[in-house]
Amino acid sequence: MPFIGRDWRANGEQWTKTELGSWQRPKPISLSNSLTNLNASLSDILNALDIVNSVSNIRRFNYVAKVVQILLKEKLSELSGNAQRCLFQIIERMIDTALKTGDNIPLMQRIVTQFHNSIEAAYPFYYYIGSSQLWQQHIEKLTHMKEKMKHIRVNRIKTDEDNSKIKFDYLPVEMQREIVRRLDSGADIANVGMINSNLYRVTQELLLWRQLCLHHFGDETKNSNQATVFGEKISGFLRRQNKNMNLDMDNVDWKKIYFVLKRQYGLRDVYAEMIHQCQLCKYLYWQDADHPCPYEKLSSSSKPITPRKLVIMLI
Incomplete structure (x- = not known):
């Protein structure tokens, strides 16, 4: 043979x-x-x-x-x-x-x-x-x-111990506001507000907490009437707070809403870069890395993979 x-x-x-x-x-x-x-x-x-x-x-x-x-x-x-x-x-x-x-x-x-x-x-x-x-x-x-x-x-x-560097609380209010807006945790924002009275006023702005709520619990979009449409989590909370729907959106306590929804739903995972999976060939790759998909003729698409989902896939 x-x-x-x-x-x-x-x-x-x-x-x-x-x-x-x-x-x-x-x-x-x-x-x-x-x-x-x-x-x-x-x-x-x-x-x-x-x-x-x-x-x-x-x-x-x-x-x-x-x-x-x-x-x-x-x-x-x-x-x-x-x-x-x-x-x-x-x-x-x-x-x-x-x-x-x-x-x-x-x-x-x-x-x-x-x-x-x-x-x-x-x-x-x-x-x-x-x-x-x-x-x-x-x-x-x-x-x-x-x-x-x-x-x-x-x-x-x-x-x-080096005091020669510029301190955060010495920056102009506009710069402080822009920096605080990029924090994705309400606890971090609250801690910044404990530094001094000026930063406390910055961290108490309703627009700041409103944007944080929209980031974690819903997307802010515009309908045909240019009116703000909130996600189901935020809308449901507002309906429960005011069954008559006579809401004064200018005086909503967005900070309170954030912490209530955080306890109820948890926060959205936020990462600068995530692992993605190609929906055509199922290849895993870092978001910023090149992915030579073998199905080049088809329109490729990918979805982000959260850390928990990645662990489930690996084990």
Whole structure:
């Protein structure tokens, strides 16, 4: 019977080790195939999306941080040893980025603390860890991460002692207003208002809170009469507050509406850059990256993938 397979004396395939610790062929992995391939590991997919290097991009940092938080809080028990090692490498790179930029320090402190608590909770059964030796290695790495975070905190305090820089509250009111308008959290806006009385007046403007409500709970559009049309969440709240529909839109307490709807519905995820999925070939790619879709003749379209949906797709 003739031998139709590859000659057994031929050289083997060349595999390279990635930054995440996994092995791959020289040809980049295709996410459109990997997501439907049961043999594709989580580390392969994270490497294809270049998650480790993406944390150096300030536009992608918060997105990756949210993915990491979901994995730590909800999926840690489902991660293999290799996937856990990948997670450590991602967090270490995030800490290094925070050390260089001085940004996202409280966020990284919460992530490290959350990871430490999750690993520590496995003692003394070492479930999903593997062994007591591996558990001890994890604890030592997390302790080292905490020391790094303390170093970041010390450097930040020393930097803040420099009083020669222009303070935020010294800026003109118009500039302060434009900066505050770009905050997407009501809690952050309220904290800014606690700096002094001038900033408090800026953060109490109804238009500011109105725009924040529209951003998280509905879209502001115009109908044929040029009248503002709110989303169902906001409209429903207004109807419940005034059943007669005799609403004075100039005196609506938008700040109160924001916090009520926040407790009821939660906030919309806001990221400078997200991972998108092509609706034709199902390829995953970063929003600002080029996507050579094989179906060039068809009109391509994509949709953003939230961090939670991405985790569900990966695990």
